[in-house]
Amino acid sequence: MIEVDEIDTRFLRRLKSEFDESHLACFQCGVCSASCPVIEIEASFNPRRIMKMTRLGLKSRVLSSDYIWLCSMCLLCEERCPQGVRIPEVMTALRNLAVEEGYIPEPMRRIRSLLAEGGRLYPIDDFTAEERIDRGLPEVEAEPEFVKRLAGGVKA
């Protein structure tokens, strides 16, 4: 059951002005869900339903859910959507807004701190650095400073 007071119009306005307008065109045909490689494995991830709940403005339900984090970003639904809805962009928007509300899955915190503290998702350890030299590959900056600083500013 959807209660009227669950509908958050400010959430809808922000989504539209800061992130994505295309979701307004969604007419619930379900091509996204029919194309989705995740839904066949994990039924709780249903892009068509997420689009509907988003359009209804069910902010808390959507942003606190686990399923908005289960899109694999294969981008197939975006190619196939007859209404030109950029579904993966909507997923990104929902995730960003969830983070603002403090819903941050632990793996995402880890990604942030790896980048903020070491500048790389896969750190270049001594072994790798030596391997690179042995194989005649050029040296690379172990911890790119700009990455650390830009990631360090992510509130999480």
Add this chain to the structure above:
Amino acid sequence: MSSRPGHAEALGIEFVDLPFGCCGFPLEPLDRVRSLAMAAYNLMLASREGLDIATLCSACAETLIKAEWLLSREEGLLRRVNRVLGELDAEYKGEAPRVLHIARMLHEEVGVERIRGLVKRPLNDLRVAVHYGCHYMRPSEAYGGFEDPERPRSLDELVEATGAESVEYPGKMDCCGGGLLAMSERVAKEMAAKKLRRLSELGVDALVLICPFCAIMYDRYQSLILGEGRIPVLYYTQLLGLALGLEPEALGLDLNAVAVDGLLEKVM
């Protein structure tokens, strides 16, 4: 999979190393503006030198190209990105170097016919399955539609230029699941498993791919998924290097998780 030096000379490409960092893709779910700022910073590094960008990773290519595309059409977003870049005393002014995935670069700039002409060790005995992954040609809108987003051909043609056969198989366009590895290892592995099980039944000599993250799923995780490593997984330049007559040692094949000995015996 370090198979770069050696090819460049043969193909007439000069690579210049720039102090690039993360493209921003992993940060997108947390903060799109900062992710775009990271992409923009990389674009500026190349633009300052007047150089194009070649990427080995499909998500890097997509992220950089999408950043150019988005920031050229959304002024509000550009302003927000520049507010962040201000922390580094940098400003993005629409720099848009050409960003080419290495496979696209080989296909468009070097060309299939030229590659065919440079082959010294034809791989005629190999039957391989190609894996395009998702971000090499999607979203087609940002990519300007250089490839059909659902029925691409360039990698098949690049493989066939080496003499190897690119076999058609169900699930060829499947997603590797890598995008979910951090969030749900179970779902990610199940997604990768679909292709690995099919290829196992099909009996191909190798899976050829063009994205290091797909390689994590199909190569690094293969023994976990199938119980043992059965299908060698080559990055395209490793296959190309063999065809160009380079020595296996120069192609980083010893760094692959699934052993490639059987394949090498067939080729050498």
